[in-house]
Amino acid sequence: MYNQLILLRVSKSSHRVIYLIRLKGVCTQSSAPGTLITLLPSRLLVVAAASSSAPRRVRFACGIHDHRRGAERYAPARSLPEQELRYPTMGVELQGYDFPVGVVEDGYLSDSEAFASVINVINGVRMAPSLVPQSNKEQYDYLVTVVNPGKRIGQDDEALMATALKALSRAVFRLDAVYHGSLLNNIFMSSIWDYGLDARNALLELITTLATVPDKFLDNCLYTLLHNLRPPSRLKAPFNQSKRWLMRKEEVRREVYLALNCINTLVPLAPARLKILIEKCMPRFTEDKYVLMTYVEGILGLERNEIGKFLGSTVLARVVDLLIDLDVNIPWEDILQEEPNKGIFAIELGECNEDDEYTTIPNMDTLGLVKNTFADKLDGLMVVACEHLKSCSESGHLLEVFERLSEIFQRAMLKLHKSKFTQFLMFYACSLDPDTCGLKFAIMLTDIFISKDEDPDSRMKAIAYLASYLARAKFIPSSLVASILKRLVDWCFEYCQLQDSWVNKISPQADRVFYSGCQAVMYILCFRLRSICDVPQLKQLLFHLPVDSILHHPVLDPLKVCLPLIVQEFLRQAQTARLFKKPMAHSYDNSLESEFSKAFGGIQRLDMFFPFDPYLLKESDRFMRPNFEFWDMVKTTYSDYDSSEGEDSEGEDELKDLGPSNFPKDNDDEDDLDLKIDKMSITPNPSFLHQIATNFDQSSQMPARIRPSQSPPSPRHGFLYTKKEERLDDQKI
């Protein structure tokens, strides 16, 4: 039996549209309440009971409403005379109709009778499966499919689903985990990406209400919401950049956050469960790149949200763990692939001038990562993470995030792993707020190095991080560097004082913390000596430090033990700057490493650990590059860059005298010397290293774009290389 429907649309200012429906020509007494009238195949209409109170009111529930399409859709308007289509104001009883229509509440068109029918269906299966009558079961199954069609559906089906979900929202307390298992399963499996606004709202409302049922469904609800932060599986690559999709992504994300916030209001202890679920739901690093990026973006957005303050550092910790998983799976062979004999300076900066170092992109094809999926994923995730840090900084929350990040850094990066690129997250965070965060990071590392409570390995790693950080971070002012140097030098000096005078043998292993401290001081000074000397007060400070006595200590003799390349460069610069009272002759040892350095470095080769060596990931490089100091750009004390006469600083005159030309140098292999000495990021050729690496932990080496000059066999370096090989052979187990 079809009835003519007139749909009158009444809208209020609060953006709610309330539909008044009049059913023309139906005598309500003859229709039993709860009768389903099907207007069109997919529309669900339920006749409500006529109430006995006067005036007789008829209320209806209609299964569909579509804000976008408008009211006309439902009214078979053509057949009706025009005056019957009216738009009365809200709340006024319609005049002149047989059946005054009551206002349907809430903008939801589910009325108590639609609700009642759904209740009936649910109650119908609330018994042992074998006892359920067939008709009940069929209705129930129908309801199950309505709730989650599982594929793309049309507007009508969606509207039907929305109604059913709304009705279920009111019936949550009658749902049982066992009897209604398949229904609940379907609800929790829904992916809200597929549906339009109304269906999404209805679904989220249902999930939010389900969460309030004591102890039964909270975890499932939270899980569903988290799961919906992933993109739908059917999304293929070309479509995921389209504008429409990006908008949809933002909408869905916002709705998920809203739903989580609602749950949080209703069940205040929900975040505790959410924390546990976040840890469980984190995707594995083997998943697809786009899924990883979308999910991590979503979850970091959650952290920025209100509910984030209840989650503590869980989200960041899990994200960093994911990054590290990817990081340690990037094999070293894929990293160092550059042409062996290419010019070294070119590689680091890619042939750019001092002026436009930011604009020229280095020649990434010849260097750096071979196409490696893990590196690719890590790259994408680093972009996401850096964007998150940037937006935190813009909204003023950087400090809290930084605190959490430092804690995570200490636990995950410092003590456990030696990651290749993940630590640049800290670098970037510091660069966003150099005065606070940059300072804190440096102080934290210094404190770890100096504290007696930490184990030697952590201390050595901390000092390696500190040295690399202070050397490479452009945004750190020289004054901070000077003050930290003072602390380090003071510590080393005290250490020297405590040495027993009767010991006359170098034991690198025992004093390894000291040697790593000395090496760090020298490394920092290689990069920063010039800029410190440019400021008179700092120069004074530096020159008053007992660097001389430490480095020339008769017993400990760090100059012999630390990495020769660094010692070399440092001495060259120190000589030029006249750091030491008396110039000393030091044999120019061109080797990268020595037996002693290996000994103090230990199994993990902490002597050659420079964590902030140039960054190799393409896309996220733009975050790091502006603040990163490349060796080529460093002004050394002997460099030519400052040759103008008008320099104000007094120390300049001295330096000018001691230009490079005054240095004894072999002009034949001048290039080699330059190449070798200016190589401040040191990582030997992996092929040569692998011989050692097989004996040690392979992931202990740091990558560098720069190839140290003696790495590949070449006629010029043959002599040195052979020598090294000999030493290697000695060391082979």
Add this chain to the structure above:
Amino acid sequence: MEGLRVAEADLVVYVHPSKSNQVRRAVLRQLSSLLFTHDEIFEGVVLAYEVNIPSKRAKVISGLIPYIGVKIKANLLLFSPKPSMLLGGKVVKLGKESIHVVVLGFSSAAIMLEDIREEFKYKIKHGEVVFASSSHKRHVIKAGSMIRFQVKSLDEEILHISGSLLPSNTGCIQWLSKHGTEDGSYADRSLKTSDIQREMQEEGPLNTTTGDKSPNKTHKHKSKKRTRGDR
């Protein structure tokens, strides 16, 4: 508000040796892990604690890991709602079938339609969803109002309470405080006796020999706002 009490407890906290230089911090952290979870020994949810470490000596437990057993005295604020207690909470959501309430800011409670007495009807007034009483015009429950309800059952894991608004002394606290005395006194007497009985049971000394986690003494937390004069 019933269900809140302060208990003194003698506890022993086992501190891992790595934390031996920051014992107090470790003890506080251990106690913090008890917060907002229901504990069977305390028979309630620990809401707050105050710790006093009386002695500087502690026993080192022999075993694989030599934990340090630190004896402490703590005052614990416990929340232990039981069925048929009256609790007060803030309404956060009103649905057609249920009222959602948050008690003490952390425990969620839901009152089903069948547990709401007939006089309250679901209405929309001035665009706002309320449960309005049909017999008393001003008695209205809306989002944000504080209501008193009776506990029907308690789910201990997530601390969810099922409540009921059936007894006549339940409803909006503000309204009840002004008008509550009419029906209140009758209900009062019945509650009063049960209160007294409960008190007599609990006040017996609870001494245990092991001294591990034993609430030694409990005294009822007396709430300030008293509309029924319960004790």
